[in-house]
Amino acid sequence: MGYLFFQPQNAHRVEVDGRHLLFHVPTTSLFEIDRLDNDVIDLFRDRTRVSEADVRERFSGRVDPLEVTERIRSFLDLDIITDGRPPRAERPPIHIQNFPLTTIVLNVNTGCNLSCTYCYKEDLDTPSKGRRMAFETAKRSIELLLAESPDRDSYNVVFFGGEPLSNLALIKEVVAYAEDRFGNLGKRVDFTLTTNATLLTEEIVDWLNAHRFGLTVSMDGPKALHDKNRKTVGGKGTYNVVASKTRMLLERYTSRPVGGRVTLTHGVTAVYEIWDHLKNEIGFHEVGFSPVTSGPIAPFNLTGDELQTVFDEMKRLGRHYRDEALLGRNIGFSNMHQLMNDLYEGRSKALPCGAGLGMLAVDHEGGLNLCHRFTGSDMETYGTVDGGIEKQKLARFIEDRADRTDKGCSTCRIRNICAGGCYHESYAHFSDPMKPTYHYCDLMRDWVDFGIGVYGELIAGAPAFFSDHIMPRRAFGK
Template identity: 65%
Template sequence: MAYAVPRAAAEGKTVDFSLTTNATLLTEEMVDWFNTHRFALTVSMDGPKALYDRNRKTVGGKGTYDIVERKVRMLLARYTARPVGVRVTLTRGMTDVIAIHDHLKNDLGFAEVGFGPATSGPIAVFNLDDGALKRVFEDMKTLGRQYTEDACRGENVGFSNMHQLLTDIAQGTKKAVPCGAGLGMLAVDKHGDLHLCHRFVGSDEPTYGNVETGIDVPRLADFIETAQDRSAFGCKTCHIRSICAGGCYHESYARQGDAFAPVYHYCDLMRDWVDFGVEAYVRIMQANPDFFCSQLEPRMAKPGPARPAATQETAL
């Protein structure tokens, strides 16, 4: 950061910082430093103690919820620069969306809760199968209905996935590519090599330069140009193509071995989710159009919680 801020100013640019953390090593001094420099902070946390301690263990096998809860309460009491969001990874057996949201939002006090289902991670035992994924989407719609009812009354339940979906609809989003990978974002591995995003680090996919030699612009441009052409896959006739744009590159790579293929295992669910969002948008517009001005527009215009890094984050 000490390097980036003056370098950006010299180039006539602005630079912003975000951090996702499991919170275990946070100290008051760190939180105060993040506060001074207005970091967008997101905590990675998977719900109440009984769920959280199943997967989040120390090397000795003990659950870490009690440690993280103390750190989170300290963080939320101390951090004032921006709203703090929480990112939930839904894994096999850890899919109670309603209870998880209630605990993280209402018991701990996070500003927003966002969910990302794991379906193509390297450890298969954690991945959701198609049945579990469908149940997750149904639970998300249940929470989305609560979000809609509360929005009609001018209240905000802090459900990041609905925030993002309604923002895309309200702004008339028309995406040529599914996300910022290779455009606004690259990931750096321990050797300094550049990847499309953090999920491709360690994969067999090509890299796009190095921090020492710079970005391989021709190779990266070729990837982005190819990614925009989904005509071979049927996306051209899909009614949510402007919001989805084919879906997460890494999901396609992990599931089908082709980063350019659509995320077929998500297609029907995503169409249903976007249709659900359109219905919610219409209801809120009819009952309380001020909700978009008071809740969504400030979120679009001002720094807020980091977006949930959902597995299919183009429309989730």
């Protein structure tokens, strides 16, 4: 053979309890490897280029040459080793022609009865000044969903705000229309809503239950932490009312699991304590965490040290997740669930999410936004529900964002899990949604490495956990 060359950007090794795992970066697949595999990789890692003589020198007299040749061929097949030709492209360049929408997000009211200090919504209003979406706008949004993806069996309509329940009349009108419209076509429609819980009543909960809403409640933990930022317009803490209403919701709601969403900000980093309160005292099925590093109000953004603390706390909770999962128990840690799901499915992502492609958000005026985080922002929109999607403009954005040339992503080991990170996080941090979320890179690599280790332990010690807890979660749209 001539010279062979190592492609380190395509292979990442992780050791778990003495077992050696190889993370194949292009496909996000995980393999268990033995000592010979490790030795072969070590040879190629140690040298700039490897010849047949180098292989003989390293393995002669202790390993069957045919066995070494077989291992090298397997690494050639995986593009971990190359014969000098350019590495194979992981996927062809993205060219967007169609927009297979599955989800439409309706920003039904810009008004909110809370005034959370860290809120990223640039169009947020007080309740009296809230700008409400008209039914005709919502109706045209649903028709756009059907027009762009007429052959799907199921769709999702998401209600967002402000506080969406402050425009419950519209939500009820939309649900009645959508159930009739999709039902007549023999299609299923699911409804999703994120709420601060303050406006919930038994009557509202029962109505949401009857229509099988997927519900998420925004709550930031025990009273002292929740009341730090989640206040009324008048400046009072909301923990007591949110906790009371949420307990009522969880007692009455039977159609789907209800999740809690936590926003982590400056001074709020106690991930384990918050999870314990929300899961074991309040009773949420799952709890997920969203760190704030790029909000418009800088004093509420996590500092670098705080962000490190958050990820350390997430790993602490992740170890508890692992220990319980090995016993077949699910502690409802959403962030860990999502990572386990991505690794289990071997999901190799070209884009960070479905924003702009499978999902669009409609602002109260009918403008089409990449996602709900952008409604009311200075970010350009991509059409209207009346005029349709500006397809060339939106396609160009997605294609350009997916192009990782000169962005530093092409050699990153988590490039096909992260896919550059959240568009809005980049927009908020860099004022440019085209940039990857560079401020997260090292922490995300460490988090994914941690997840690979946990995944390896669960696959070996509790494989049924994935069929019992990870896959059923998808049925609920989590």
